[in-house]
Amino acid sequence: MAIELKGVTKVVGTETHIYPTDLRLEEGAFNVLLGTTLSGKTTLLRLMAGLELPGSGEIWFNGENVTGVPVQKRSVSMVYQQFINYPNFTVFDNIASPLRVACVARSEINSRVENMAGLLKLDNFLGRQPAELSGGQQQRIAIARALVKNSNLVLLDEPLANLDYKLREELRDEMPRLFADTGATVVYTTTEPLEALMLGGNTATLYQGAVSQYGNTATCYRQPANLKTAKVFSDPPINTAQVTKRGERFYLDDKISWVAPTSLRSLKDEVYTVGLRPHHLSLEDSEQETVSIEAEVEIAELSGSESVVHLNVRGNAWVSESTGIHPFEMGQRTNVYMQVAQCLYFDHTHKLVQI
Amino acid sequence: MSRSVKWLVPTIYILFLMLPIYWLISMSFKTTNEILGAFSLWPQEFTLENYKKIFTDPTWYNGYINSLIYVVINTVISVSVALPAAYAFSRYRFLGDKHLFFWLLTNRMAPPAVFALPFFQLYSATGLFDTHIAVALAHCLFNIPLAVWILEGFMSGVPKELDETAYLDGYSFWRFFVRIFIPTIAAGIGVAMFFCFMYSWVELLLAKTLTSVNAKPIAATMTRTASTSGYELGLLAAAGTLTIIPGAFVIYFVRNYIARGFALGRV
Numbered sequence: 277m278a279i280e281l282k283g284v285t286k287v288v289g290t291e292t293h294i295y296p297t298d299l300r301l302e303e304g305a306f307n308v309l310l311g312t313t314l315s316g317k318t319t320l321l322r323l324m325a326g327l328e329l330p331g332s333g334e335i336w337f338n339g340e341n342v343t344g345v346p347v348q349k350r351s352v353s354m355v356y357q358q359f360i361n362y363p364n365f366t367v368f369d370n371i372a373s374p375l376r377v378a379c380v381a382r383s384e385i386n387s388r389v390e391n392m393a394g395l396l397k398l399d400n401f402l403g404r405q406p407a408e409l410s411g412g413q414q415q416r417i418a419i420a421r422a423l424v425k426n427s428n429l430v431l432l433d434e435p436l437a438n439l440d441y442k443l444r445e446e447l448r449d450e451m452p453r454l455f456a457d458t459g460a461t462v463v464y465t466t467t468e469p470l471e472a473l474m475l476g477g478n479t480a481t482l483y484q485g486a487v488s489q490y491g492n493t494a495t496c497y498r499q500p501a502n503l504k505t506a507k508v509f510s511d512p513p514i515n516t517a518q519v520t521k522r523g524e525r526f527y528l529d530d531k532i533s534w535v536a537p538t539s540l541r542s543l544k545d546e547v548y549t550v551g552l553r554p555h556h557l558s559l560e561d562s563e564q565e566t567v568s569i570e571a572e573v574e575i576a577e578l579s580g581s582e583s584v585v586h587l588n589v590r591g592n593a594w595v596s597e598s599t600g601i602h603p604f605e606m607g608q609r610t611n612v613y614m615q616v617a618q619c620l621y622f623d624h625t626h627k628l629v630q631i
Numbered sequence: 632m633s634r635s636v637k638w639l640v641p642t643i644y645i646l647f648l649m650l651p652i653y654w655l656i657s658m659s660f661k662t663t664n665e666i667l668g669a670f671s672l673w674p675q676e677f678t679l680e681n682y683k684k685i686f687t688d689p690t691w692y693n694g695y696i697n698s699l700i701y702v703v704i705n706t707v708i709s710v711s712v713a714l715p716a717a718y719a720f721s722r723y724r725f726l727g728d729k730h731l732f733f734w735l736l737t738n739r740m741a742p743p744a745v746f747a748l749p750f751f752q753l754y755s756a757t758g759l760f761d762t763h764i765a766v767a768l769a770h771c772l773f774n775i776p777l778a779v780w781i782l783e784g785f786m787s788g789v790p791k792e793l794d795e796t797a798y799l800d801g802y803s804f805w806r807f808f809v810r811i812f813i814p815t816i817a818a819g820i821g822v823a824m825f826f827c828f829m830y831s832w833v834e835l836l837l838a839k840t841l842t843s844v845n846a847k848p849i850a851a852t853m854t855r856t857a858s859t860s861g862y863e864l865g866l867l868a869a870a871g872t873l874t875i876i877p878g879a880f881v882i883y884f885v886r887n888y889i890a891r892g893f894a895l896g897r898v
Contacts, residue, residue, distance in 0.1 A: 325795075325799065327795050327798075327799075346798075347795075347798045347799050348798055348799075348801050348802070348803065352799055353799055353800075354795070354796065354799050356792045356796070358790055358792060360790065360792045360793055360796045362793070362797075362811050362815075363814075363815055364811065364814035364815055364817075365811075373800055373802075374800040374801055377800055377801040377802055377806070378801055418796075421796075421800070425800070425801075
């Protein structure tokens, strides 16, 4: 009982939207599709829903080939980024509509809609039109309608992207609880790594129309199988540079080098790509083992309590993210500290090096 | 000073616009003798004779009935044919869709006179001459493209995701179209009907050419300026006043959306 994509592709005109993809999402799991815009998240979701036909390959649901089965005959519901509700129906009728179409008894409709409205805090608005409510409430209607019919597959396409900051946090916190008891397979797309981490469950990272990794969200984050996953799953983007291994040390260039972790000392001496997340590149020396490098500040973005500093570190465009306010002038020179224990190493095929 | 000027210009403009309408209404309450006689700003001998004549003489009131019949038939045909067409143009991509869509509009660019002769011949040959349906069908040539353009604009304003959500909820296409989509674009349908109604109501040339007695429209009756009893200018003014009323009545219902209609739904 799961949704499975078998060699699914999608080509529109001359553009490939989805490269051959195999993906199996387990029943009852909360799955996050993480990727930048245009990475194919929405297309993949629409293929799962059956709103689009794959160019090749098959989609299996609950051990049944559902490729080409019309959406009306599938047990799928979907929530879009835009707030999609039936504008001429009241909130009650909006939520009740999938049940009415399925000819559910009137008394059962009433109890299920009221139950769902209570869960999504819509009890006081049941008689109103969707247009009279706020964006957050409109999206709550859409979620209620998606959940009320107890479908086996619930697809959410960046449902919080159009909400303002406060409402987004509120609804995001409720998300896992809403789906916990349904037993449905949930697929949730987002562009924000932080959102994926907060929602938990499993994550599939998408990079330019191909799934680069699928697995437990925390594992994907801590041990990205390849450079693509590391890039998608880091905001600001992960810092990368070419390093050369010689003996027990990695050399960024002639002057900067550090000792390789014990497990990697037996690696072949060649060129590797090092990845270091921005929050592991500090502006102040810490107690951890660090390597100090002189760098030139390009831009410093200061928010209330955090500093994101764009640097030129020996020819590499790197970003440092740290708590506290660190004002810098453009072109100012400063020392940055790499927490080398946090470095990820990728070989020439961009796979994570693990021994 | 600036305050009075600000009011002055629009006031003059509105007076200028209203003057012919006032003159028409004022004339409709005068006797023909008064109209042809001395200049007067308002009726000296107020009379309702002109209106009484129109509502009692079949040659007059049948004109209104005929006009209304073919206008209503035309509006119903135009909008019901344009609805599925506009939906296809707004939702699907197919070979030549953009060209076909533009070509539709070019139908409106030909003057009706061009089609008067072919229509006359065609309807005479098929026995449709002097029937209401003949005029209604002839007006469809201009009204269907217009309705398709207006409705397409309104439909494209509705996100495609609404259709998909309905299908995911289990709605069949027709159930969705009737229960959800049509109510959603009700304003657009109202505007399209208004434009079809107005065009068909004011069009004279085709309506006059394709009818003789049984389906003679009011506009054709009104062009008969002189009768056996001489000039009947008061009567004509009363007929003109009555002709304005349906338009004013219909425009009231779509007053909030009319600007979108003139922009063919694209605002």
